[in-house]
Amino acid sequence: MDFGLFAEQTLNGVQYGIMLFLMAAGLSVIFGIMNFINLAHGTLYMIGAFFFATFDAWLGNFAVALLLAILASLLLGLVLDRGVMQRLYDRTHLDQVLATFGLLMFFNELAAVLWGTEPYFIPVPALLDGTIALPGDIDYPVYRLAITAVGLLVALGLYLMVEHTRFGMLIRAGATDRETLSGMGVDVRWLYSGVFAIGVMMAALAGMVTGPLVAVQVGMGETMLIVAFVVVVIGGIGSITGALVSSLLVGVVDTLGRALLPVWLGYTAGPALASMSIYVLMAAVLLLRPQGLSGARRA
Amino acid sequence: MLISRRRLGTGLVGGALAAATRPARAGPPASIRIGVLHAMTGPISVIAREQMMGLELALTRLGNRLGGVPVELFEEDARMTPDTGLQAATRLIEQRHIDILVGNQLSNQLLAYIAPLAAANVVVFTDLPGPSQLAGAGCTPDLFVMSWENNTNSAAIGLAMTAAGVKRAYFISQNYVTGREYVAGARKFYHGEVAGEAYLPIEQTDYAAEIAAIRAARPDAVYVFLPGAGGIAFLKQFAGAGLKARIPLFSGSWLADEHSFAALGAAAEGAHLVANWFADLDNPQNVEFVAAFVAKFGRRPVVYAAMTYDNMMLLDRAVASLGGDISDRDALRRAIRGSDFQSVRGPFAFNVNQFPIQNYYAAEVVRSDGELRHKVTATIATGFKDGYFDQCHMPR
Numbered sequence: 001m002d003f004g005l006f007a008e009q010t011l012n013g014v015q016y017g018i019m020l021f022l023m024a025a026g027l028s029v030i031f032g033i034m035n036f037i038n039l040a041h042g043t044l045y046m047i048g049a050f051f052f053a054t055f056d057a058w059l060g061n062f063a064v065a066l067l068l069a070i071l072a073s074l075l076l077g078l079v080l081d082r083g084v085m086q087r088l089y090d091r092t093h094l095d096q097v098l099a100t101f102g103l104l105m106f107f108n109e110l111a112a113v114l115w116g117t118e119p120y121f122i123p124v125p126a127l128l129d130g131t132i133a134l135p136g137d138i139d140y141p142v143y144r145l146a147i148t149a150v151g152l153l154v155a156l157g158l159y160l161m162v163e164h165t166r167f168g169m170l171i172r173a174g175a176t177d178r179e180t181l182s183g184m185g186v187d188v189r190w191l192y193s194g195v196f197a198i199g200v201m202m203a204a205l206a207g208m209v210t211g212p213l214v215a216v217q218v219g220m221g222e223t224m225l226i227v228a229f230v231v232v233v234i235g236g237i238g239s240i241t242g243a244l245v246s247s248l249l250v251g252v253v254d255t256l257g258r259a260l261l262p263v264w265l266g267y268t269a270g271p272a273l274a275s276m277s278i279y280v281l282m283a284a285v286l287l288l289r290p291q292g293l294s295g296a297r298r299a
Numbered sequence: 300m301l302i303s304r305r306r307l308g309t310g311l312v313g314g315a316l317a318a319a320t321r322p323a324r325a326g327p328p329a330s331i332r333i334g335v336l337h338a339m340t341g342p343i344s345v346i347a348r349e350q351m352m353g354l355e356l357a358l359t360r361l362g363n364r365l366g367g368v369p370v371e372l373f374e375e376d377a378r379m380t381p382d383t384g385l386q387a388a389t390r391l392i393e394q395r396h397i398d399i400l401v402g403n404q405l406s407n408q409l410l411a412y413i414a415p416l417a418a419a420n421v422v423v424f425t426d427l428p429g430p431s432q433l434a435g436a437g438c439t440p441d442l443f444v445m446s447w448e449n450n451t452n453s454a455a456i457g458l459a460m461t462a463a464g465v466k467r468a469y470f471i472s473q474n475y476v477t478g479r480e481y482v483a484g485a486r487k488f489y490h491g492e493v494a495g496e497a498y499l500p501i502e503q504t505d506y507a508a509e510i511a512a513i514r515a516a517r518p519d520a521v522y523v524f525l526p527g528a529g530g531i532a533f534l535k536q537f538a539g540a541g542l543k544a545r546i547p548l549f550s551g552s553w554l555a556d557e558h559s560f561a562a563l564g565a566a567a568e569g570a571h572l573v574a575n576w577f578a579d580l581d582n583p584q585n586v587e588f589v590a591a592f593v594a595k596f597g598r599r600p601v602v603y604a605a606m607t608y609d610n611m612m613l614l615d616r617a618v619a620s621l622g623g624d625i626s627d628r629d630a631l632r633r634a635i636r637g638s639d640f641q642s643v644r645g646p647f648a649f650n651v652n653q654f655p656i657q658n659y660y661a662a663e664v665v666r667s668d669g670e671l672r673h674k675v676t677a678t679i680a681t682g683f684k685d686g687y688f689d690q691c692h693m694p695r
Contacts, residue, residue, distance in 0.1 A: 005515045012507035117345055119531055119562035124539060131541040139514070141539045144507065213539070214504045215531035215562055219342075223502040258508045262497065271474050271498040 004136035009259045010252060011134075015144050017251020018151030022206035023224050024231035024243045025158060026199025032238015033175045034089050034192055037096045040103040041203055042225025048073050048204025049211040049220065050111060053120040062125040069208050070201060077200030081193040089192065104222075111218045119215035147209040154202065155244055162240060171195060175238055227254075230278055234285045236292025245293055254278050330369045331618065331625060334397035334421070336377040336387050336408070342527060343379065343404050345558055346603050350402050350426055353604030356592055357611030365611070366618025368625075373397055377408055384408030385415070392419040398625060399424065401610050406430040406449065417441035420628050422635070424614075426606040429654060435687035438652040440632055440694065445610045447575055448654050448685030452551050453481040455659035456522065456573045457488030459679045460549050462661070463571070465520040467494040468549075469513050471506075471533070472524040474498035481524040494518035499525075504532040510540045520571075523550040530554045531562050538566035547571055552673065555664050556601045560671040567664045567671055575655070576605045576644040577662045577673045584612075585643040599672065609642050616640040646682065652691035656682050 027041050051072050055065035084103065088096050124143045131139040162168035170191055173181045182188045207221065214220065227250065235246030257277035262270030285293065335354070337347030354372075363370055373395040375387035384405070391397045392415060399422045403409050406428035413433070416423050423441055429448045433439060460468060468491055472478040478498065486493075495516045497509045510533075513521060525533050534555065537543055543566065548554070552574035555567040578589045578599040588608055592600040600608075617634040618625060625631045636649050648656045659680040662673040 002515075005511060008511045009508055012511060015507065016505060117342075118558055119528060121562040121564055123564060129539075131539075139541055141536075141541070143539060210505075213532060213536055215528035215559075217528055217562075220504070220528065223504075255508045258497075258499075259512055267496045267498060275474070275500045 004138050005259075007136050008134075008138045008140065009255055011138075011140065011148075012144070013252030013255035014248060015148045015151075015251070016255055017248035018148050018155070019206050019210055020224075020227060020231050020251055021155060021244050021247035022151055022202045023228040024235070024247055025155075025240055026202045027225075027228050028232045028235060028238060028243045029171075029240060030196060030199050031232065033171065033178075033195055036085070036089055037093055037100065038085070039097060039100040039225070040107060041199070041228065042221030042223075043104050043107040044073065044076075044200050044203040045207035045210075045221035045224050046111060046216075046218065047076065047107060048207035049122070049216045050115050050120065051204065052208040052211055053122050053216050054115075056122055062123075066208060070205060073204030074197050074201045076204075077197030078193055080200065081196040085196060086189060086192070108218050115218075117218060119217040120211075122211040122216060124212045143212065150205075150209060154205065158202075158240060167194065227278065230282050232292075234282055234292060236294045239292070239294045242292055242294035250278050250281065253281050330371045331365050331399065332371050332373065332395060332397045333365075334391040334395060334400045335372065335374045335402045336384060336391065336400065336412070337374070337402055338379050338404060339376040341379055346404055346427065347402070349558070349601050349603040350404075350607040352592070352596055353426075353600065353607035354401065354611055356588075356595055356604070357608045357615075359595070360591060361611065361615050365615045366621065366623050368618060368623040377404075379405065379408075381407050381411035385411045388412035388416055392416065392421065397421055399614065401607060401614075402426055403428055409433075413439070413442060422628060422631055424610050426610050427603060429685075431685070431687050434652050434654050434685050435690035436692075438688075438691035438693055440653070442653060443635055443649065444654040445613070446606045446655070447657075448687060449477075450480065450484045451659075451683060451685050452573070452575075453484030453524075454488050454686070455575075455679055455683065456549055456551060457485035458659070459571065459573045459661045459677075460485070460489045460520060460522065461491070462677065462679060463520070463547070463549075465489065465549075466491045467518045467520075468492070469494045469496070469516055469518040469521045471497045471499070471509060471513070471521060473501045473526075473529065475501060478524050482522070485522055489522075491519075499529075501529070504529055506533050506536050510536055510542065513546070514540065514542060518546060520547045520549055523548050523554055526553050531559050534563055534570065535566045543569060549573070552577065552602055552662070555671075556673075557598050558601055563671070565666075568666055570664045572662050572664065572673060573659055573679060574602055574662070575657050575659055576602050577660055577675050578605075579662060579673050579675045580643070580645060580660065581675075582641075582643070582645050584641045585645075588643045605643050609640075609644070609647075613638055613640040613642075650684055650688045651693055652685075652688040653693075654685050654688065656684050659683050 023045060030036050030038055051069040052065055055068045059065050088099050128143045128146050130142055132142050134140050162171060170186060174191055178188055231246045231250050235242030254277060257274040261274040338344050358370060373391060375390050377384040377387040400416055401424045403425045404427055409425055409428050410430055413423060424443045424445055426445045429444045429446050431448055431450055433442055434448045468489060470482050472482045549571045552572045554572060555563055555570050560567060589599060616638045620634045621630060645658055650656050658678055660675050661677045661679050662675045664671055665674045
């Protein structure tokens with residue numbers, strides 16, 4: 001494999017990793033701060049894509065549809081949190097898994113009723129259609145570059161919010177010691193609602209921007225959820241930096257594995273090993289650093 | 300426990316006896332009881348619904364009669380596994396006393412319930428799965444296949460690639476038994492060089508890595524076996540990478556049809572598809588069928604509807620030739636084998652294994668009048684037979 005192709009595959013890996021980050025950041029923070037396992041997180045990826053497809057079909061304007069879909073998913077996050085999730089925060093993990101698995105099935109059925117079982121279409125906007133020539137004789141799709149940039153901007157925004165705003169300070173305080181924070185007069189429940197809604201919005205955003213590349217249909221979020229959990233475990237629970245590093249690592253390992261292993265090992269063993277590469281990575285990380293790459297060591 | 304099990308056993312035997320000893324009525328029956336097994340929910344329910352549209356259209360056109368005899372229709376939810384299929388088939392046999400079964404979606408389900416249906420003297424049709432196990436040494440007079448033997452589709456795609464003069468082909472498929480069989484089947488009839496291969500997990504929908512590898516390998520053509528959501532994503536990403544205009548794609552008609560055209564948009568244009576039927580085929584039966592389908596459902600039909608429609612039209616002719624009396628099942632089977640019915644796919648006959656002898660056609664996805672559609676470009680194979688029929692020694 002020459003350098004140009006290797007560079008292109010690495011770029012593909014980074015792009016996949018950034019999408020994984022959008023999924024995993026919310027999952028990780030919600031798990032880290034609220035100690036809450038949300039199996040319905042992948043469903044919100046699907047709902048985001050459906051919101052976007054619907055608004056785009058109505059308005060015919062990519063940017064406005066994206067903005068409306070983001071606002072709608074934030075609102076959905078708030079409603080979900082106040083209506084359902086808040087009742088689950090103090091329950092055991094088994095209750096949470098059962099309840100959110102129920103939600104997952106409910107949302108899939110609801111989506112089938114509202115949008116049908118045939119796949120939806122979201123066009124790539126004309127401005128981002130086509131390919132761009134990069135050094136090393138690469139023709140790279142402009143749209144993939146654009147969504148990589150959007151993902152990186154969101155990651156940067158998230159970092160600035162958590163590290164440099166009062167809301168972010170409260171989130172960090174809540175992750176460390178929620179009882180003290182509550183004792184100092186902060187309404188922890190509303191804080192949680194905000195965190196949950198932002199997590200939902202990010203998962204939905206991943207679904208929206210991936211929409212033009214895939215078939216928007218019921219069940220599209222489940223495979224992303226599984227990989228997002230792998231990212232959370234590797235990155236360390238509750239850590240946004242860990243989630244970012246781990247997403248990029250998983251994205252690049254998976255993509256390069258798919259590109260290189262069949263060439264090295266043949267078309268029988270290669271594809272089989274490539275599809276388990278990220279789980280091997282997860283096992284190795286768990287063996288060497290059970291708390292994840294940047295998770296706090298637990299007592 | 301022992302008692303209840305014994306009771307259950309007696310019940311089952313009793314049911315089977317009752318089914319076997321139903322009096323054979325002379326003369327035309329009051330009705331023909333047709334059973335349909337399908338997955339009413341889940342990913343393949345789209346296919347099941349398409350089959351039902353074909354069936355509904357045929358019955359509407361036939362005045363809800365086959366050969367002049369009123370039809371009673373019984374549907375059961377077979378879901379998606381062999382055991383749920385068998386349970387549903389048992390309900391159709393024991394509670395509904397069906398005469399004929401049509402439809403079906405999955406080979407493994409058909410293999411599970413063909414024997415009990417045959418034992419209950421039901422004439423079984425399949426409009427989609429055609430497992431090779433039933434085409435060779437395992438062939439049976441109880442089964443009529445309207446669609447194809449599973450391997451003939453891939454063989455026809457291989458023929459189409461050879462006919463198109465492809466010298467270097469890239470093969471991309473899902474990594475499971477059927478996917479690998481599809482690639483192997485095409486390679487029997489494609490004799491050029493293999494530029495590369497990719498076998499991917501079924502759930503994968505991002506193909507950036509594979510598309511980059513295809514671009515680097517510079518093949519003449521790409522063979523695609525990615526049914527469902529995977530195929531839609533692949534076509535869009537392939538077009539997005541700017542390869543659509545440079546490297547032709549070859550696949551079965553499922554890659555881009557009326558179910559996925561809306562989701563695909565321009566990404567579908569130019570794909571080379573191979574099948575035993577296209578809406579564009581120009582024969583009187585098909586023109587009539589497609590026009591009636593469009594009038595009723597507002598879009599062109601997909602191949603699954605055409606196969607079930609054909610099934611009902613064939614039955615109509617066969618039952619009519621018997622004067623409506625289907626009590627003698629051997630006579631009914633003879634009438635089906637010798638039927639003069641005109642298929643919407645053009646030339647059609649049953650081979651000795653009761654699988655079709657039929658043509659395969661190549662089509663291209665084109666946009667005309669602002670709509671995506673299949674445009675037939677060539678006849679790839681005439682009177683094409685499956686590769687198993689010579690191992691079939693039909694008990695007569």
